[in-house]
Amino acid sequence: MRKAGRGAVVAATEGRESWRGRPGDCGGQVRGGVTLFTALAAGIALPLLAAVLPDDRADALYHAYDGGGVKVTGPSLQILKRIGQSLALSGNYYVDAISSASIDVITTASPYSERRTETSAGLQYLAGKSIMSLGYTHSDESDFDANSAYFNISQSMFGDLTTVTLGYSLGWDTVGKTGQPDFSEDVDRQQYRVGLSQILSRDWIVDLAYEGITDEGFLNNPYRSVRYLDPTTPIGYSYEPEQYPHTRTSNAFAVRSKYFLPYRAALHGEYRFYDDTWGIRAHTAEVGYTHPWKERWIFDVKYRYYTQGHADFYSDLFPRAQAQNFLARDKELSSFDSHTLGVGASYEFLRDRSGIERGTLNLSYDHILFAYDDFRDLTVAMTPGEEPQYDFTAGVLRLYLSVWY
Amino acid sequence: MSLTKGFALSILLTLTGCSGIEPWVKPYERAHLADPIMSFDRDPIAASYTNHVYQAREGARGAEGGQGGGCGCN
Numbered sequence: 055m056r057k058a059g060r061g062a063v064v065a066a067t068e069g070r071e072s073w074r075g076r077p078g079d080c081g082g083q084v085r086g087g088v089t090l091f092t093a094l095a096a097g098i099a100l101p102l103l104a105a106v107l108p109d110d111r112a113d114a115l116y117h118a119y120d121g122g123g124v125k126v127t128g129p130s131l132q133i134l135k136r137i138g139q140s141l142a143l144s145g146n147y148y149v150d151a152i153s154s155a156s157i158d159v160i161t162t163a164s165p166y167s168e169r170r171t172e173t174s175a176g177l178q179y180l181a182g183k184s185i186m187s188l189g190y191t192h193s194d195e196s197d198f199d200a201n202s203a204y205f206n207i208s209q210s211m212f213g214d215l216t217t218v219t220l221g222y223s224l225g226w227d228t229v230g231k232t233g234q235p236d237f238s239e240d241v242d243r244q245q246y247r248v249g250l251s252q253i254l255s256r257d258w259i260v261d262l263a264y265e266g267i268t269d270e271g272f273l274n275n276p277y278r279s280v281r282y283l284d285p286t287t288p289i290g291y292s293y294e295p296e297q298y299p300h301t302r303t304s305n306a307f308a309v310r311s312k313y314f315l316p317y318r319a320a321l322h323g324e325y326r327f328y329d330d331t332w333g334i335r336a337h338t339a340e341v342g343y344t345h346p347w348k349e350r351w352i353f354d355v356k357y358r359y360y361t362q363g364h365a366d367f368y369s370d371l372f373p374r375a376q377a378q379n380f381l382a383r384d385k386e387l388s389s390f391d392s393h394t395l396g397v398g399a400s401y402e403f404l405r406d407r408s409g410i411e412r413g414t415l416n417l418s419y420d421h422i423l424f425a426y427d428d429f430r431d432l433t434v435a436m437t438p439g440e441e442p443q444y445d446f447t448a449g450v451l452r453l454y455l456s457v458w459y
Numbered sequence: 460m461s462l463t464k465g466f467a468l469s470i471l472l473t474l475t476g477c478s479g480i481e482p483w484v485k486p487y488e489r490a491h492l493a494d495p496i497m498s499f500d501r502d503p504i505a506a507s508y509t510n511h512v513y514q515a516r517e518g519a520r521g522a523e524g525g526q527g528g529g530c531g532c533n
Contacts, residue, residue: 113504115505119512212482214486215483215484253489255484256488256490265522267521304520308524310499314496320497328519328521344496352496360517360519365518386516400502422516450509452505
């Protein structure tokens with residue numbers, strides 16, 4: 055039973071919200087649903103630069119996130135099976151079990167737990183040098199219902215040196231509110247993707263990608279609040295509900311490259327530029343190194359840097375109530391940097407036994423630091439607007455088994 | 460055959476002859492590209508989950524990758 059009053063409202067949201075991202079902004083739940091499955095069934099599984107369906111494969115993953123007072127764990131199960139030479143079917147089941155005592159919860163509410171499940175189905179069809187794929191994803195939690203459908207087509211050309219991919223996704227969500235059964239708002243979303251994969255040499259490949267996303271509907275969180283200066287209260291500030299625009303359009307451009315080193319190891323690098331109509335501009339850069347060892351082992355290490363500027367309507371502390379039309383104090387819309395250091399190991403434990411081609415056991419761990427420039431830590435009681443800037447670290451674990459059969 | 464038609468045909472033949480772009484990396488030269496370590500996302504289920512984490516924690520979205528790896532020539 056959640057604590058009554060405003061605190062409970064915020065608590066009821068914050069955990070889910072903080073993990074899902076902003077409802078309708080493709081930030082976690084919705085986007086996660088699309089991404090998880092689109093990538094699996096339509097993108098990542100496709101061999102680069104040739105029209106070939108992926109091999110039959112099954113994956114079972116356990117994931118765990120722990121950071122900033124939020125813990126998220128759960129399984130993800132994925133299976134892909136070819137039917138004949140030109141058709142492949144796939145399915146995915148994914149769970150986020152969330153317990154939240156995040157910075158917002160501990161300053162304004164009480165901890166809570168929540169569960170989200172996501173199911174997906176898709177198919178890929180091979181025709182000549184083209185692969186068409188389509189699929190559907192449904193995500194469900196107590197106050198948020200998300201649906202999305204996608205279609206992708208990729209064409210291999212120029213002696214299979216080049217692959218062009220086009221994609222489109224449509225999403226439709228329903229946003230609810232705990233304790234208010236009559237509350238129901240819609241979000242519609244469209245995504246447009248263009249990709250180009252190019253072999254530059256026998257050791258060097260590069261990918262270019264663009265994705266545009268448009269949202270329309272109820273994009274803010276029904277629970278989350280902003281704070282404003284209020285001299286009539288002992289702490290000097292009060293809260294009022296967030297208010298977001300009803301539309302958002304974003305553009306993301308990315309370039310990725312991978313290079314095979316002379317002694318069988320690989321380097322990779324990538325950069326992404328992002329901006330949107332809310333005024334957020336972001337840069338992402340990553341470098342990584344992959345090193346095989348003794349036939350059966352593969353080790354990975356990577357570093358990722360991310361930085362963004364805040365949304366136009368974001369403020370940690372507004373000067374007064376209703377200071378402007380749009381109001382946000384979601385730390386994901388603030389100005390901040392993040393640094394990720396990741397390591398991984400993969401062990402191939404069987405080959406060609408009992409109908410199974412091979413299997414791998416994999417473990418990856420990322421350590422992430424989030425450092426905010428204009429989101430203050432309200433657990434420290436000080437003059438409003440002079441609290442220290444918030445930061446936290448998170449650990450992300452992935453333990454999974456993959457089998458090709 | 461008129462001069463115009465002959466000219467048009469010669470242009471067509473020239474274009475046809477030049478339009479076949481010769482792959483500068485032959486299929487048999489793609490062993491390195493086909494190595495699993497050259498895959499952008501060797502394990503899609505884990506990569507997708509990682510993207511999910513970033514999408515929940517960061518404002519940016521889209522173009523996360525997932526175009527695959529290897530060269531499909533194995």
